[in-house]
Amino acid sequence: MSSLTVFALSGSLRAASTNKGLIRCAMQLAPENMKIITADIGDVPLYNEDVATAGTPEAVRRVLDAMQSADAFLFASTEYNYSMAPALKNMLDWASRVPANAVLNGKHVAIMGAGGGMGTARSQYHLRQVCVYLNLLPLNKPEVFVNAFTGSFAANGDVLDDKVKGQVRQLLEALAKQCQPC
Ligand SMILES: Cc1cc2nc3c(=O)[nH]c(=O)nc-3n(C[C@H](O)[C@H](O)[C@H](O)COP(=O)(O)O)c2cc1C
Numbered sequence: 001m002s003s004l005t006v007f008a009l010s011g012s013l014r015a016a017s018t019n020k021g022l023i024r025c026a027m028q029l030a031p032e033n034m035k036i037i038t039a040d041i042g043d044v045p046l047y048n049e050d051v052a053t054a055g056t057p058e059a060v061r062r063v064l065d066a067m068q069s070a071d072a073f074l075f076a077s078t079e080y081n082y083s084m085a086p087a088l089k090n091m092l093d094w095a096s097r098v099p100a101n102a103v104l105n106g107k108h109v110a111i112m113g114a115g116g117g118m119g120t121a122r123s124q125y126h127l128r129q130v131c132v133y134l135n136l137l138p139l140n141k142p143e144v145f146v147n148a149f150t151g152s153f154a155a156n157g158d159v160l161d162d163k164v165k166g167q168v169r170q171l172l173e174a175l176a177k178q179c180q181p182c
Pocket of ligand 1: 012013014016017018019020078079080081082083114115116117118119120148
């Protein structure tokens with residue numbers, strides 16, 4: 001298999017985020033030939049068409065460049081009030097305004113998330129709806145819904161639970177398979 005660059009984004013911005021922990025776990029468990037990169041989106045401003053028209057802000061450009069270089073995506077979809085976290089949606093809004101949707105169009109996406117009792121299921125299904133418009137191609141299975149409050153994570157957000165690690169690894173293997181030429 002040829003080398004695959006996957007760009008990972010967390011909906012949560014906090015330092016000890018369990019969703020960032022899932023991404024770190026993915027980086028450690030990535031299959032051979034898969035490189036996972038990520039970026040801090042804490043300084044990305046809210047999308048404003050006036051600002052975009054005047055010129056792409058540096059904080060946005062930095063992330064878009066990394067996204068452009070990626071073959072596929074990995075989203076850790078934090079759930080806020082039954083939907084995806086605004087930081088992730090905002091970054092997708094910026095990316096969607098690149099001409100011809102070139103940053104996102106037709107790329108495969110793996111989705112996971114850690115949150116309350118439903119493990120971010122509701123946020124993930126909203127995110128899947130957004131993917132339709134963006135022509136991002138989410139994997140249907142496996143779904144990775146992780147409870148953030150039952151001891152699966154250390155205080156700093158690192159994944160402790162071997163079952164969760166196994167689910168992350170399976171998700172990455174499915175993504176690698178999906179990205180292989182048919
Ligand atoms: C504004 C806000 C809204 C939230 N809404 C939900 C929710 O709808 N469903 C849920 O499972 N958890 C919800 N939570 C709890 C988060 O899932 C929990 O804080 C989780 O740990 C956040 O992810 P993180 O550890 O990556 O920061 C909410 C938290 C915040 C701050």
